[in-house]
Amino acid sequence: MAWREAQGASQIGPFDYVPPMGFREYWYPGVYKKDVGPKKPAFVKMLGEDIVFFRGKADKVYALFDWCPHRSARLSQGESLFPGTITCEYHGYTFDGEGECVAGLIDAPDTPIVGKMRVKY
Numbered sequence: 001m002a003w004r005e006a007q008g009a010s011q012i013g014p015f016d017y018v019p020p021m022g023f024r025e026y027w028y029p030g031v032y033k034k035d036v037g038p039k040k041p042a043f044v045k046m047l048g049e050d051i052v053f054f055r056g057k058a059d060k061v062y063a064l065f066d067w068c069p070h071r072s073a074r075l076s077q078g079e080s081l082f083p084g085t086i087t088c089e090y091h092g093y094t095f096d097g098e099g100e101c102v103a104g105l106i107d108a109p110d111t112p113i114v115g116k117m118r119v120k121y
Contacts, residue, residue, distance in 0.1 A: 022047040036061050041086055043076035052076040054097075057084040062097035065120045069101075075119070081105075095119050 022028075028046060031053045036042045041054040043066060050066035052075045064086070066076045073090035081087045085102060087094040092105030099119035 030063060031061075033061055039079050039081075041076050041078070041080065043074075050074070050076075052086065054080050054086045055084075056097045060097070062086075064095065064097075064099050067119070068093060068095075069117050069119055093117065 024047070030044050030046055030051060031042045036053045036055055038055055041052045044051050044053065051063050052066040053061055053063050056062045062084075064075065066074050068075055068088040068090060070088065070093050071090055073088050075086050075088055075095070078087045078089040082094060082103070085094045085096050087105065093101055094103040094105065095118075096102050101114055101117040103114060
């Protein structure tokens with residue numbers, strides 16, 4: 001008896017139903033928590049997407065797509081200047097763990113872009 005039959009596997013190959021870029025809308029381990037610094041984010045390419053991981057409040061790790069919606073700069077090149085946020089190094093827009101723009105370092109705190117620009121998460 002073949003090993004696959006002993007394990008109860010069908011005659012279908014192991015990757016017949018896996019899309020080329022993997023399954024979307026599923027949870028995947030991306031990075032070890034210890035690899036995400038308090039100020040410096042971590043970068044991982046998963047399922048063909050660039051993902052940035054950074055620390056939030058209460059030491060929680062957040063993941064966002066690694067691009068700033070303003071000029072498509074990599075958020076992973078920036079830092080966590082404020083607790084629970086990541087700041088784009090290009091123009092200084094700051095995003096929270098849900099991807100919402102919460103501040104713009106080059107603008108006043110009441111700039112109209114705050115609350116209207118988002119990063120996919």
